[in-house]
Amino acid sequence: MSKFLFSATALAMTTALSGAAMADYTLTILHTNDVHSRIESINKYDSTCDAESETEGKCFGGVARIKTKIDERRDELTGEGANFVVVDAGDQFQGSLFYTTYKGAAAADFMNGIGYDVMAVGNHEFDDGPKALAGFLDKVTFPVISGNLDLDQEPLLKGRIPGTLVLERGGEKIGFVSSLAEDTAETSSPGAGVTFLNSEEALKAQVAELEAAGVNKIIALTHEGLSKDKMIAAAVPGIDIIVGGHSHTLLSNTQDRAEGPYPVLVKNPDGKDVPIVQAYAYSKYVGDLVVTWDDAGNVIEAVGEPILLDASVEPDEEFLARVVEMAAPLDEIRNEVVAQSSGLINADRTVCRAQECEMGTLVADAMLARVAPQGIQIAIQNGGGLRASIDAGEVTMGEVLTVLPFQNTLSTFKLKGSDVIAALENGVSKIEEGAGRFPQVAGLKYSFSKAKPAGERISDVEVMDGDAYAPIDPDKVYGVVSNNYMRGGGDGYKVFAAAGMDAYDYGPDLADVVAEYLAAKSGYTPYVDGRITEK
Numbered sequence: 359m360s361k362f363l364f365s366a367t368a369l370a371m372t373t374a375l376s377g378a379a380m381a382d383y384t385l386t387i388l389h390t391n392d393v394h395s396r397i398e399s400i401n402k403y404d405s406t407c408d409a410e411s412e413t414e415g416k417c418f419g420g421v422a423r424i425k426t427k428i429d430e431r432r433d434e435l436t437g438e439g440a441n442f443v444v445v446d447a448g449d450q451f452q453g454s455l456f457y458t459t460y461k462g463a464a465a466a467d468f469m470n471g472i473g474y475d476v477m478a479v480g481n482h483e484f485d486d487g488p489k490a491l492a493g494f495l496d497k498v499t500f501p502v503i504s505g506n507l508d509l510d511q512e513p514l515l516k517g518r519i520p521g522t523l524v525l526e527r528g529g530e531k532i533g534f535v536s537s538l539a540e541d542t543a544e545t546s547s548p549g550a551g552v553t554f555l556n557s558e559e560a561l562k563a564q565v566a567e568l569e570a571a572g573v574n575k576i577i578a579l580t581h582e583g584l585s586k587d588k589m590i591a592a593a594v595p596g597i598d599i600i601v602g603g604h605s606h607t608l609l610s611n612t613q614d615r616a617e618g619p620y621p622v623l624v625k626n627p628d629g630k631d632v633p634i635v636q637a638y639a640y641s642k643y644v645g646d647l648v649v650t651w652d653d654a655g656n657v658i659e660a661v662g663e664p665i666l667l668d669a670s671v672e673p674d675e676e677f678l679a680r681v682v683e684m685a686a687p688l689d690e691i692r693n694e695v696v697a698q699s700s701g702l703i704n705a706d707r708t709v710c711r712a713q714e715c716e717m718g719t720l721v722a723d724a725m726l727a728r729v730a731p732q733g734i735q736i737a738i739q740n741g742g743g744l745r746a747s748i749d750a751g752e753v754t755m756g757e758v759l760t761v762l763p764f765q766n767t768l769s770t771f772k773l774k775g776s777d778v779i780a781a782l783e784n785g786v787s788k789i790e791e792g793a794g795r796f797p798q799v800a801g802l803k804y805s806f807s808k809a810k811p812a813g814e815r816i817s818d819v820e821v822m823d824g825d826a827y828a829p830i831d832p833d834k835v836y837g838v839v840s841n842n843y844m845r846g847g848g849d850g851y852k853v854f855a856a857a858g859m860d861a862y863d864y865g866p867d868l869a870d871v872v873a874e875y876l877a878a879k880s881g882y883t884p885y886v887d888g889r890i891t892e893k
Contacts, residue, residue, distance in 0.1 A: 381653035383530050386435055386442040387577070387662075388428055388646055391603030392639035392864075393446070394453030394482070397421050397464055397681055399673070404640045405765045406454060415669035419641030421468040422673030422681060427644050427665055428472055429674070441527040444473055447603030447636070448480025448538070448581035451490070453765060453867060455688045461486060462494030464684060470499045471677065476523055478536045478579040479504035480603060482864065484546040488514040495519070503536040503579065506560035512551030522564050524573060533573035535564035535597070537590070538581050539604055541862070557582060558593045565596035574655025577601060584609075584622070584636060591624035591632040598657050599633055599649060606639035606864075610664055620663055621647065633657070637664040692756035697876035703748040703884045705761060710741035711796045712789055714890035717744045717761065718798025720882070721868070724875035725839050726800040728866070729770055734837035735821055736773075736801045738781060740849045742794015743841065753882070758873045768865030769845035771858035776832035778802075779819055784850045787812040795849035799889060803827055807893040817893070835859070841868055 399407040399420035407417035428444055435442050450465040451457055457464070462483075469477070479502060483491050492514040495502055505521030523534040537557040542548055561578060568576055578597045580587055583605035591600055599621075610616035621633030637645035647662035704710075705717035718741055726737035746760045773781070785797030786806045805818040820827035821836060830836075840854060842863040847855035876882050 382650055382658070383528065383575070383653075384441065384648060384650045385527060385530075385532065385575075386431070386440075386646065386648050387599070387601060387635075388431055388442060388444045388644055389447065389601050389635065389637060390424065390445075390641070390644060391447035391581075391601075391636055392449040392480070392606050393465070393641050394449055394639060395451065395457035395465065396454060396641040397456040397468065398454070398685060399423065400640055400642065403764055404642070405763055417669060419643075419667045420673060420681065421472070421641065422675075422677035423667040423671045424641055424644060425468075425472050425674040425677045426671055427667060431644075431646065432473075441530070443475045443525060443527065443532065445534075445577075445579055445601055446474055446477040447579055447601055448478040449482045449603060449639075449864075450477070450480070451494075452482040452485050453640070453767075455691050456684070458870070459688060459691055460684070461490050463497060466494050466497035468677065468680075470497070474498075474500050475525060476500055476534055476579060477502045478581045478603070479507070479519060479538050480581040481539050481542040481546045484542060484548040484552070485866070487547050488512050488549050488552065491515065492518070503534060504538045504581075505535055505564045506537045506540070506555040506557050508553035508555060509551070511553070512549060515552070521560070522568055524568070524571070530575060531573045533568035533571075533576040534579050535561055535568065535576060536579045536581075537561055539583065539586070557586070558590060561590060561594045561597070565594060569596060575651050580604075583607075584617070584634065587634050587636075588622070588624045591626055591634060593627065595627045597626065597632055598651070598655075599647070599660065600635070601645070601647075602634060602636045603639075604864075605636070607636045608638040608643070608664070609634075609636050612663060613666075620645075621660055630656075633660045635662070642667060692754065692759065694755045695752045696755050696758065696873045697753040697879060698881045699748060699750055699753050699876075700881060700883045701750045703882075705744040705747040707742070708792065710744050710798065711792050711794060712741075713892065714886045714888070715741070715744075715798065716884040716886060717747065719800070719886055719889070720876075720884065721762070721872055722798050722800035724872045725768060725868070727875055728871045729768060729837075729839045732770060732837065734770055734839045736778065736836055736838045737799060738785070738802070738838065738840045738844070739798045740785070740794055740841070740844055740851075741796040741798055742849065743843070744798070753876055755873055758869050758876070762869040762872060764843065766841035766843050766868045767863065768839055768868060768871060769842045769854075769861060769863040770837065770839050770865065771845060771854065771861035772835050773838045773854070773858055774832065775819075775821075775830045775834050775836060777853050777857045778830060778836060778838065779816055779832065780853045781851055782806075782816045782819065783813050784853065786815050787850070793849070795851070803889045803891075805891045805893050818891075
């Protein structure tokens, strides 16, 4: 018999048993994922919200709202059978000046105060190597788990990250297993001492360990992405629920932009349906799933919906005061001088949305330099993403953040030459309108003609091959770097989303990449070099 019986809408799963067993057990799972250091509240673009927008009720999330909502749900879950866990599916690190300044310490303090029970390791927890993750482990008061890591050769982490966890709630044992994306060595900096094991095989062993110990309620807390979670559900028997992260997926039964229902259902090897949940990212939502098991350990109901942390959720006052206190020194970061420029780095919108511009050259060069060692050959940045020029003289981090305010991350992927050309065609398709999609590039040269119809404007596309440019091969696959907004199809770059292969969308923050590139120069001289020409 299937583990679940559910309605045609698949929005809820309900028992079809003639009578509910007396030993039915219910657990509420409150969950977050991919918070990415959004300690302060965020705006609709997922970047730090300003005071004026907060006053106008236009902000979302932030740790003070997470604290309020989880406390509210705790207060509501009173009486017999009111069991709950608070979990995080990884990537608390990286994404704002709070992380740049405090590394994992701020996240640890606030997570302790919120009362998390367990967290999965995310790939960005390795962004500053094992040392930063070890420092985070020193501070948190809850377990951090991941079951497909071999840490025997990494002394800072050896023996510190278990693969399984058992919590007792209401007299029942709740088992947790966990896994992390196997390509973390390529997307982060775990170091040579950390080895990544096959996720499915590791999870099978973890589940077997828990079942041998008599645990029949098992939750997988993963940082793999929704697509991989579906594979895990289909391959690993014994998992009851998957609470995931990594792909920043909004699952919802009510939100228009949701990528699927909450929960998504996938059949496991025994033909039983496994519900999978995720709650977007950046502290905007708290996932809220209520699960009921029968006495034999079969899930008979799993219902819920992520809670939007909008202006209707009042930030916790004590948390908010602490956030404000910790934010004060960030002004020093914003005023930090990172480089010198010998001239104006021009980002005038009438220029960068119509032709090669100095800021576009700088940003594209910085992107390509960062990931070229990974085999990336081409960088494409939308001109509309460049929001300000930088004057000659000192360049501050605040200026860089003003140029690149969206907290976009580097996205790397593979693309056929014909699709690169299609992307460029999209980029110049609305040049008459001053559209922000105009492509600033590195590692690439191209020409365009406004006199031709949109879709037929690009010509003379060449890719840097060694020390010289060579005509692009439509059938060859190239390594491309862009930003996560464009990779997701933003500014009309649907070809990136549809045809991009082996994509990774959550690299380092673009502003940090540009600041570090500038800092490595002994004085930067703005330039254009004819990589984009108009016929």
